[in-house]
Amino acid sequence: MPNAAQPLDLLLLPSWLVPVEPAGVVLKEHGLGIRDGNIVFIGPRTEALALQATEIRELPGMLLTPGLVNAHGHAAMALFRGLADDLPLMTWLKDHIWPAEARWVDEDFVRDGTDLAIAEQLQGGITCFSDMYFYPRIAAERVHHSGMRAQISIPVLDFPIPGARNADEALHQGVELFNDLKHHPRLSIAFGPHAPYTVGDENLEKIRVLADELDAAIQMHVHETADEVAQAVAERGERPLARLARLGLLGPRLQTVHMTQISDDDLALLVESNTSVVHCPESNLKLASGFCPVERLWQAGVNVAIGTDGAASNNDLDLLGETRTAALLAKAVAGNATALDAHRALRMATLNGARALGLEACIGSLEVGKAADITAFDLSGLAQQPVYDPVSQLIYATGRDCVKHVWVAGKILLDNRQLTRLDEQDLAATAARWGQRIGARHE
Numbered sequence: 001m002p003n004a005a006q007p008l009d010l011l012l013l014p015s016w017l018v019p020v021e022p023a024g025v026v027l028k029e030h031g032l033g034i035r036d037g038n039i040v041f042i043g044p045r046t047e048a049l050a051l052q053a054t055e056i057r058e059l060p061g062m063l064l065t066p067g068l069v070n071a072h073g074h075a076a077m078a079l080f081r082g083l084a085d086d087l088p089l090m091t092w093l094k095d096h097i098w099p100a101e102a103r104w105v106d107e108d109f110v111r112d113g114t115d116l117a118i119a120e121q122l123q124g125g126i127t128c129f130s131d132m133y134f135y136p137r138i139a140a141e142r143v144h145h146s147g148m149r150a151q152i153s154i155p156v157l158d159f160p161i162p163g164a165r166n167a168d169e170a171l172h173q174g175v176e177l178f179n180d181l182k183h184h185p186r187l188s189i190a191f192g193p194h195a196p197y198t199v200g201d202e203n204l205e206k207i208r209v210l211a212d213e214l215d216a217a218i219q220m221h222v223h224e225t226a227d228e229v230a231q232a233v234a235e236r237g238e239r240p241l242a243r244l245a246r247l248g249l250l251g252p253r254l255q256t257v258h259m260t261q262i263s264d265d266d267l268a269l270l271v272e273s274n275t276s277v278v279h280c281p282e283s284n285l286k287l288a289s290g291f292c293p294v295e296r297l298w299q300a301g302v303n304v305a306i307g308t309d310g311a312a313s314n315n316d317l318d319l320l321g322e323t324r325t326a327a328l329l330a331k332a333v334a335g336n337a338t339a340l341d342a343h344r345a346l347r348m349a350t351l352n353g354a355r356a357l358g359l360e361a362c363i364g365s366l367e368v369g370k371a372a373d374i375t376a377f378d379l380s381g382l383a384q385q386p387v388y389d390p391v392s393q394l395i396y397a398t399g400r401d402c403v404k405h406v407w408v409a410g411k412i413l414l415d416n417r418q419l420t421r422l423d424e425q426d427l428a429a430t431a432a433r434w435g436q437r438i439g440a441r442h443e
C-alpha cells in the first residue's frame with residue numbers, strides 16, 4: 001500500500017486493467033494510482049477508493065494497458081507519406097526516397113515531420129518510440145517538448161547524409177548528444193548504423209567501441225530482404241548477421257530490425273547473444289521484403305519487439321494496427337493458428353519493445369515502481385461488443401480511433417482524444433504546406 005499520508009496525484013478506475021506482467025492477466029474492478037509520474041498502487045477498486053487522491057478518473061468501458069512502444073521508425077518521414085508506393089525496396093530507396101531526402105531534408109523538415117509523427121503516435125496510444133533519422137538533435141528537442149518518451153538513434157552511413165558530411169562527423173555529433181542527454185528522464189541516445197550494405201567494417205568497429213564505452217544501444221536494419229543476404233554472400237562470402245557477430249556487435253544492446261531471413265545459424269547467433277529483433281510486418285509486406293518468423297524466434301527465446309517503420313513505407317504509424325497484422329501474419333507464416341496469440345501480441349507491443357530499447361526496468365508493463373506510461377482504450381463501442389476478453393477485443397476488433405487517453409510519466413498527453421501539448425490544426429496546416437511544395441516537384 002502507498003503511504004496513506006501522501007495523497008495520490010491521480011487515481012484511475014477503468015473497467016479492465018491489463019498489466020502485461022504477469023503475463024495473461026486481466027484485472028477487473030481495479031484501480032491504478034500515480035504519484036510523481038510513477039505507478040504507486042494497483043489493487044482492488046474498494047482499496048483504491050480508500051486512498052486519498054488529488055484527482056480521480058472513472059473510466060467506464062475502458063481498458064488500461066501499458067503505453068505502446070513503437071520500436072522502429074523514421075519519424076520525420078511522416079512528411080513523405082504516400083510519396084512513392086508500390087515499388088520494390090531498392091527502387092523505392094534509390095530512385096525515390098534518397099533523392100527526395102537529398103532535396104528536402106533540413107532542420108525545418110525534421111522539426112515539422114517529427115512533430116507530425118509524435119502527434120500521430122500519441123493519438124494511436126504510443127507512449128515511446130524509436131527514431132532513426134537525420135538531424136537527431138532536432139528530433140530529441142521535439143520529443144523533449146512533447147512530453148513523450150523516445151530512443152533517438154544516430155544515423156550512420158558510409159556516405160554523406162543531411163546534417164553530417166561523413167560517418168566520423170555523425171559519430172561525433174552522436175557522442176555529444178549522448179553526453180548532453182544522458183540524465184534526461186525520457187530520452188535515450190543510441191547508434192543507428194543504417195544497414196550492413198551501407199556501413200563498412202571500419203565504421204561498424206568504431207560504433208562497437210563507442211557503444212561499449214558509453215553503454216549505448218545500437219539499432220540497425222538487418223536481413224531486410226533475401227537479396228540483401230544473397231548479395232552479401234556473393235560479395236563477401238558471409239551473411240550480414242554472421243559479419244556483425246564477427247565484428248562483436250551482437251548482444252542485448254543490439255536491436256536488429258526486420259530479420260526476414262533467418263537460417264538455423266542466424267537463430268543460434270541471436271539466441272546465444274540475446275540480441276533483440278524488431279518486427280515490422282507492414283513495411284515488409286508493402287515492400288515485399290519477406291516474412292520474419294516471429295513464432296519461431298519467440299519459441300527459441302528471442303526477444304521480439306514491433307515497429308511501424310517510417311510512414312514512407314507503411315504508410316501509417318499505427319502500432320495497434322501493426323500488432324493485429326503481426327498476430328495474423330505470424331499464424332500464416334507458422335502454419336499454426338496458436339502462433340502469437342492476442343496476449344503475446346500485446347506483450348510484443350509493450351514490454352518486449354521496452355526490453356529491446358533497454359527500458360524494461362522503467363516502462364512496458366503496469367507495475368508498481370514503473371513510470372506511469374499508460375494508454376486507455378475505449379471498448380464501449382458496438383464494434384467491441386460483447387467483451388469476453390478485452391485483450392482479444394483490443395488486438396482483433398479495435399482500431400486506434402478507440403484510444404481515449406494517454407499518459408507519459410504521469411502527464412496526460414492525450415485527453416479524451418485531444419492532444420494537450422500540440423495543436424492539431426497547426427500540425428495539419430504545416431504538413432499540408434510541405435505536401436504542396438514536395439508534391440509540386442514530384443508531379
Ligand SMILES: [Zn+2]
Nearest residue numbers: 073221309310
Ligand atoms: Zn526502417
